[in-house]
Amino acid sequence: MELFRSHCYSIYYNSLWSRYKVATMNRLKVCHNDILKRLLGLPRWCSSSLAFARNGVNNLDVIRRHSVFSLRSRVELSTNSIITSVRQSSAYVVDLYKQRWLGLLFVQNVG
Template sequence: MELFRSHCYFIFCNLLWSRFKVATLNCLKVCHNDILKRLLGLPRWSISSLAFGRNGVNNLDVIRRHSVFSLKSRVELSVNSSIISVRQSSAYVCGPIQQRWLGLLFVHNVG
């Protein structure tokens, strides 16, 4: 599990991904799930959420939310004048990355 955490938790710059097809992200999730199952010796068709839960491992959605929350918190709390300028710009406030972050951080219940 330590091998999985050290190599699969830190997906390079995942919090900056704003332009991708949903199908591409779904393929990445399948690969992520399959890697864990292989490491555990589970069949590919076994339920991923059980494998993640029983082994105390975060799934890809949780990893991405943690990454986004961490960066967003650091940006919001920064006193660096350059970061403050970016934070106050319309590109930051209304841009595609901000919209993606909000979509990841806030789950909308329907019904």
């Protein structure tokens, strides 16, 4: 599990991903799930959710939410003059990244 955490949690800059197709993200999730199953010697058809839960590791959605929350928190709390200036601009308020962040952090239950 340490191998999985060290190599599959470090998806650099994933908190800045904003232009991707749903199909692309789904393929990435399948690859992420398959890596865990292969490391555990499980067949591809077994439950990914169960494998993640039983082994105490985060799935890709949790990793991305954590990355987004961490970056957003650092941006919001930064005292750097450049970051503060951007954060206070009208562009930041309607920015695509911020919309994606909120979409990832606040998942709405439909139905």
